[in-house]
Amino acid sequence: MYIESNDPEGAKVYDMIIRQIFQDLVLPPSIDDMKAYVNPNEVCFIIAIKMRKTSQHITLKEVANVDYNAEDDTTVVIIDNENYLPNILKRLWEINGRENVHQPSRYVIHLPGEKNVSDLVVDDPHENLKRRIYDAVFRIVPEGFKIMKDMSEGDIVCIVATDELIKDEWVEKAKGYMVELNTPKTWD
Known part of the structure; x- marks a missing residue:
């Protein structure tokens, strides 16, 4: 974790x-x-966070x-697997409408007509982690x-923030942080 700032005390805070x-x-x-840049003189804040790899997404056919x-x-x-029941219901409601998803018992769901829902993603750890990181940011x-x-790409969440117009030099600094975070570390 590295914080760049023209104010050493502010960086510590x-x-x-x-x-x-x-x-x-x-x-x-x-x-x-993670890399961050804080400059109170320019009213600029940049943060770039590299997420760890997560497990693969879960489809409906894997849990039902x-x-x-x-x-x-x-x-x-x-x-x-009832652990995924809330996610399954949420996704089926999104796609079919709540009124078309019937649950006659705890572990059984009926959908009218023939629905191809086996490959429906019911849990995506990568997106869940990304959402939590955005919350932190x-x-x-x-x-x-x-x-x-928002300059986020792949496993990196990157935000440039200000109360003025965003300068090109800040965008370039953010891009530099992203390159650094994506570059494997070598130990001499």
Whole structure:
């Protein structure tokens, strides 16, 4: 973790704030590295965070059996792993509408008609982690810095924030941080 600033005391304070927010959100095990730039004179804040690799997403067919009952013209989903039940319901509601998802019992869901939902992603650890990191970033960004540019790519969440117009030099600095975070470390 590296914080660049023209104000050494301010950098120490930001280091403490970032560490505390990461601890509160239980993020340290999920983060490989982080770089930040704080410059009160230019009213600029940049943060780039490299996420650790996560497990693969989970599809419906991995946690449930999906069959079409032609007699009733109903797709029947039988849940094998109830840990994913809230996610399954949420995703099915998003796609089919809440009124078209019927749950006659805890582990059984009926959908009208023949639905191809076996490959539906019901849990994506990468997106879940990214959401938690964005939550942390929005807590870390200084109050009043409402103008933000999201430069995130792949496993890196990167934000440039200010209360003025974003300067090209800040965008270039953020790009530099992203390159550094993506460059494997070599030990001499």
